[in-house]
Amino acid sequence: MRRTVTTTPAIDIRGLRVIRGKHEVLHSLDLQVSAGSITGLLGPSGCGKTTLMRAIVGTQIVESGEVRVLGDLAGSVALRRRVGYVTQSPSVYGDLTVTRNVQYFGALYGKSGADVAAAVDAVGLSRYADRTAADLSGGQRGRVSLACALVASPDVLILDEPTVGLDPVLRVELWERFADLARSGTTLLVSSHVMDEADHCAELILMRDGHLLAQLTPDELRAKTRCERLEDAFLELIRTSPVGGEIS
Known part of the structure; x- marks a missing residue:
């Protein structure tokens, strides 16, 4: 079923600061994520992507600032059934089969057996449906985690480097699945440190060292930097951006 997409941002962040120990991890971030779209969160490892997603x-x-998701404060009880989160480390039960893992999470949302099968199929694990998670590869366990999130049909889906360790064919298939979800009205925020995945996104949030460098489309990034390859464009953006500031 297609969701209604509005012009109101699905995610609205104002002045977000996060401090860990004596180190400021996120520096007064202001950004919005459009509803019913794929937004890429990109930057080198350690730049603050996972902290922002958390x-x-x-x-x-958080030290200060405000994060609203679908109009509610992040972490609100009202969002528990509306926001899905897939972490970098697979969150599965090793002694359960693929199907049983997804059934467990599906039962929390009243999902049917057909919903479970569809989620397993969406991540390319139908042939391994009866295999225990402990017997799968690391990449396959990551896909089980993704299926557990997909079965809930969340309005907002947060994916922390979901394609790491996957073969090229499956990566393409997953991005096609993400595009289908966006077309149905789901909002996806997908992190990656691989710039060649940026072209799958309607908009990009580019980070470095806890700072927001820019928020723009892939084509706008190319035009701004006069670089065709997005990896080259990101490097050029870093070179021309003021230290600790967002490039205009």
Whole structure:
């Protein structure tokens, strides 16, 4: 069923600061994520992508600022059935089969057996449906985690580097699945440190060292930097951006 897409941002972040120990991890971030779209969160490892995602789902202690998701404060009870989160490390039960893992999460949302099968098929694991998660590869366990999130049909889906360790064919298939979800009205925020995945996104949030460098479309990034390859464009953006500031 297609969701109604509005012009109101699905995610609205104002002045977000996160401090860990004596180190400021996120520096007064202001950004919005459009509803019913795929937004890429890109930057090198350690730039703050995962911390930002944890703040969006409400599991990160913040120093100051406000994060709203679908109009509610991040972490609100009202969002528990509306926001899905897939972490970098697979969150599955090793002694359960693929199907049983997805059934467990599906039962929390009243999903049917057909919904479970569809989620398993969407991540390319139908042939492994009866295999226990402990007997799968790391990449396959990551796909089980993704299926557990997909079965809930969340309005907002937060994906932390979901394609790491996957073969090229499956990566393409997953991005096609993400595009289908966006067309149905789901909002996806997908992190990656691989710039060649950026072309799958309607908009990009580019980060470095906890700062927001820019928020723009892939074509706008190319035009701004006069670089055709997005990896070259990102490197050029870093070179021309003021330290600790967003490029205009």
